[in-house]
Amino acid sequence: MASNREQDMMQMQQDAVRRVMEMQRQAQARVHPEEKPPPAKSNSSSKPQPPPNREPPPPKPQPKPPAGKSGLLEGILSNTGLDKEQLLLLGLGYLLYKEGADHKLLLSILYLLL
Structure with a gap:
């Protein structure tokens, strides 16, 4: 009975290693996604081999938004000295x-804003 439990435990451990x-x-x-994953190997050894450490590729630079109308609007709004919440309240008003x-609601x- 004890050997059966040990076999079950060993089988569960191997299954857990396989799932990991x-x-x-x-x-x-x-x-x-451009790299193909290595083919699956069925290791019968009890010690799993750690995957090789790969260096992640350097992050790609973010494209800058065009400085069109939105840049002009942001420039004007940033020069008012108001934060986003105050600008939102002014727009709502x-x-x-x-x-x-x-008029009571507007007041x-x-x-x-104070």
Whole structure:
């Protein structure tokens, strides 16, 4: 009975090692899709071989956004000295004013800007 438990335990450990290696292969395939994953080997040894350490490729530089209308708008808004929340409240107040909102509501939004 004890040897049966030991065999079961050994089989579960080998199965766990196999699953870990499979997950590592899948992760490497997702990180480096252009490289082909190594073929699966069935090792009967009890000690798994660690995967070789690979240097990740250097990160690609991010393309700069065009300095068109959005750059001009960002420049104007950054020169106002207001943060994003205050600009959002001003925009909301302007929109509500154009829609004919209640004056008390507009005053409460302006109060939040203080």
